[in-house]
Amino acid sequence: MNKIRQYGENVEGYDIPVLNEREIRAAAGILFLMMYISIQLAASKGDFLMLKYSIIIFLTDIVIRVFVNPKFSPTLIIGRLIVRNQVPEYVGAQQKKFAWVIGLVLALTMLILLVIVNSYSPITGIICLICLIFLFFESAFGICLGCKFYSMIYKEKAQYCPGEVCDVKAKQDIQKTSMNQLLIVLGFIVYIFLTIFLFNDSFSEQPYDLFGIENNT
Secondary structure (H helix, E strand, C coil), rough: HHHCCCCCCCCCCCCCCEEEEEHHHHHHHHHHHHHHHHHHHHHHCCHHHHHHHHHHHHHHHHHHHHHHCCHCHHHHHHHHHHHCCCCCEEEEEEHHHHHHHHHHHHHHHHHHHHHCCCCCCCHHHHHHHHHHHHHHHHHHHHHCCCHHHHHHHHHCCCCCCCHHCCCCCCCHHHHHCCCCCHHHHHHHHEEEEEEEHHHHHCCCCCCCCCCCCCCCC
């Protein structure tokens, strides 16, 4: 019973309960894909059905993480299966719980506005965008944006952050960015804008069916 109620898992060498960041990132990727497709359908076709189901799935999963135990979260279980052959990367459980509480508030607001009241507005649009940003940063970069607020609200410092970002240390040479590299990024951005400016009209033309398959069906 204590293991069920315990938030996080005890791992040798860590003095606080921790979670596996790799499975958290995998779960965030799953949720991001689901929410992105749902939002795209709602925005492009006005079909909110999948988005409503996605909100219920998202909220249920987060409720289990916050009020029961992360080890029983369906998406985290799937994430664990996906990354089971990878070496775990441990993070503090408390700051993750705090971040998921933020997600819980956002999901609950969406449930009330979109599912129960059956309405949409700039508020629901902004919340959807925030959710996508949070999930994308977690899955793509391993950056927990919700965890950033943990140290602001609580006086205690967060422990065992992904990539050890909580620990102040000098960057290794492989982590440093030179001026030439920054100029390459800047040049790439200019290149993208020039491409859009020069080829936007031709790229806007609808492509034709090369083999005429659609016309023959």
